[in-house]
Amino acid sequence: MRLTDLNSAQDIGANCLLAEIGPFNFLIDCGMHPKKLGSAALPRLNNLPPLDYVILTHCHLDHVGALPVVLRKQPHVEVICSPGSALIAKRILRNSVSVMLKQREETNIKDFPLFTYSELDPIEKALRPIPLLSTRTLTGPGGAEIDITLFPAGHVAGAVGCLLEYKHRKIFFTGDVLFRNQETVPAAQFPSGSVDTLVMETTHGATPPLEDVTRESETERLLETINTTIAHGGSVLIPAFAFGRMHEIFTLLDNARRSKKLVKAPIYGSGLGIDLVDYFDQISRKAGFLNFRRQVMNDLEVKPLRQKFVEPGNDLPEKGIYVLSSGMLVENTPAWRVAANLLDHPRNAVCFVGYCDPDTPGGHLLASKRGDAFIFRGLDHVAHIKAQIERFHFSGHAPRNELMDFARQCEPRAIVLTHGDPPAREWFEEELAMELPSTKVTNPQPGQGYQV
Ligand SMILES: [Zn+2]
Numbered sequence: 462m463r464l465t466d467l468n469s470a471q472d473i474g475a476n477c478l479l480a481e482i483g484p485f486n487f488l489i490d491c492g493m494h495p496k497k498l499g500s501a502a503l504p505r506l507n508n509l510p511p512l513d514y515v516i517l518t519h520c521h522l523d524h525v526g527a528l529p530v531v532l533r534k535q536p537h538v539e540v541i542c543s544p545g546s547a548l549i550a551k552r553i554l555r556n557s558v559s560v561m562l563k564q565r566e567e568t569n570i571k572d573f574p575l576f577t578y579s580e581l582d583p584i585e586k587a588l589r590p591i592p593l594l595s596t597r598t599l600t601g602p603g604g605a606e607i608d609i610t611l612f613p614a615g616h617v618a619g620a621v622g623c624l625l626e627y628k629h630r631k632i633f634f635t636g637d638v639l640f641r642n643q644e645t646v647p648a649a650q651f652p653s654g655s656v657d658t659l660v661m662e663t664t665h666g667a668t669p670p671l672e673d674v675t676r677e678s679e680t681e682r683l684l685e686t687i688n689t690t691i692a693h694g695g696s697v698l699i700p701a702f703a704f705g706r707m708h709e710i711f712t713l714l715d716n717a718r719r720s721k722k723l724v725k726a727p728i729y730g731s732g733l734g735i736d737l738v739d740y741f742d743q744i745s746r747k748a749g750f751l752n753f754r755r756q757v758m759n760d761l762e763v764k765p766l767r768q769k770f771v772e773p774g775n776d777l778p779e780k781g782i783y784v785l786s787s788g789m790l791v792e793n794t795p796a797w798r799v800a801a802n803l804l805d806h807p808r809n810a811v812c813f814v815g816y817c818d819p820d821t822p823g824g825h826l827l828a829s830k831r832g833d834a835f836i837f838r839g840l841d842h843v844a845h846i847k848a849q850i851e852r853f854h855f856s857g858h859a860p861r862n863e864l865m866d867f868a869r870q871c872e873p874r875a876i877v878l879t880h881g882d883p884p885a886r887e888w889f890e891e892e893l894a895m896e897l898p899s900t901k902v903t904n905p906q907p908g909q910g911y912q913v
C-alpha cells in the first residue's frame with residue numbers, strides 16, 4: 462500500500478489521505494483546515510489520481526469540509542460512510558457554506574465560499590452508507606475486490622474507523638476515536654485482532670492524561686458549579702460545539718435533573734446545535750450508535766435566546782443556564798454575545814466543556830485571570846473579568862495511553878501517524894520506538910508518498 466498525506470501541514474488540519482491499495486485509489490476523508498481561509502484551507506487536491514472511493518470517517522469539518530471540491534473534480538466517485546454520517550453530512554456542509562459566505566464579507570477572501578449551496582445536491586447521491594460491523598466487498602478496476610468494514614469510533618455521532626482487507630492484508634484507519642462512553646455516543650468498538658498497517662490519530666500525544674480526572678468526576682464538578690452559581694443568583698454560560706457537544710450537555714443536564722442533581726433554573730439554547738436536534742434524534746432512531754432524544758429539549762423546557770440583547774456589560778435580567786454555540790466563543794456567535802453580559806459580574810460562571818484553540822476568544826479567556834480586561838471587538842466593550850471561568854475535560858479523543866494500548870493490541874508491522882500537532886506525533890514516535898521496536902513508524906511529510 463502506498464499512503465500520501467494530502468493535508469498541507471503536519472497538524473490537525475485538512476485531513477485527507479490518499480491510499481493506493483493494489484489497483485484501488487481511496488481517499489480517506491477530505492477535510493477543510495479550521496484555521497486557514499480560502500483555498501489555503503483545502504488539502505492538496507490538484508494531482509489526484511482517478512479515485513475509486515472516498516471513505517468518510519465522520520462529519521467534523523476537518524474531515525468532510527472539502528468533499529464537495531473532490532466531487533466537483535470527480536463527480537462519479539462514491540463516498541462510503543456510516544448511516545449516521547449520511548443523515549447529517551449535507552446539513553453540516555450547508556452550514557459551512559453559510560459560514561464561508563459570512564467570512565467572505567468580513568475578510569474579503571475572494572475564493573470563499575469554496576463551494577456553493579447548489580453543489581451540495583450531488584453529495585447526497587454520492588453517499589453510500591454501509592451498516593457498521595458488517596463486511597462489504599467493493600469492486601474496482603478490472604473486477605478487483607477489496608473488503609471493507611466500518612467500526613464505531615465513539616468520538617461523535619456517526620464516527621467510524623475503517624478496516625480494509627486486500628489479498629489477506631489488513632489496513633485499519635482509526636479516524637478520530639474515543640474508547641470511553643459519552644452521554645450520547647457509546648465507546649468505540651474496534652476490531653480485536655491484529656492488522657498489518659495501522660493509521661492512527663494522535664490528537665492527545667502531547668497531553669499527559671490527567672490523574673483522577675474522569676468523565677464522571679468532571680460531570681459532578683460541572684453540576685456543582687452550575688448549582689452553586691444559580692443558588693448565588695448568577696447565570697452560567699456553557700459554550701458548546703454545535704455538532705454533538707451541545708447534545709451531550711443537554712442530555713447530561715436532563716439526566717442530572719431526573720436524578721435531582723440539578724437545581725431548577727431556566728435553560729436557554731441557541732445556534733446550529735438547536736437546528737441539529739432533529740438530525741441527532743433521527744440518527745439515534747435510524748442509524749443507532751447514538752442515544753439522543755428530541756424529547757430531552759421538551760423535558761428541560763429549553764428556551765430560545767431572546768432576539769434583543771441587553772447592553773454589553775449589563776448583567777442578563779433572566780438568570781439561568783445558557784448552552785450556546787460556539788464552543789470556542791468565536792466572535793459574533795450567541796455564546797460570545799452573552800459572555801459580553803456575564804463576564805463583568807462575579808456571580809456568573811463560564812464553563813468551557815471542549816477544546817479551545819489558544820488563538821480564539823475562548824482560548825484567550827481561559828488564559829486570563831480574574832480582573833484582566835477582555836475586549837469584545839465590534840461591541841465597543843471591554844469587560845473586566847469578575848465571573849468564574851472554569852474548564853471541564855470532556856474530550857472526544859482518546860487519551861494517548863489508550864491509543865498506545867490499541868496499537869499494542871493490533872501488533873502492526875507498520876504504523877502511520879496522523880491528526881496531531883508535531884509534539885503529539887513526536888511523543889508517539891518515541892513511545893512506539895520503545896514499546897513496539899519491530900514496528901515501522903511513519904510520520905508522513907505532507908504530499909510525500911510512503912510504501913507501508
Ligand atoms: Zn472529529
Ligand SMILES: [Zn+2]
Nearest residue numbers: 521523524637
Ligand atoms: Zn478531526
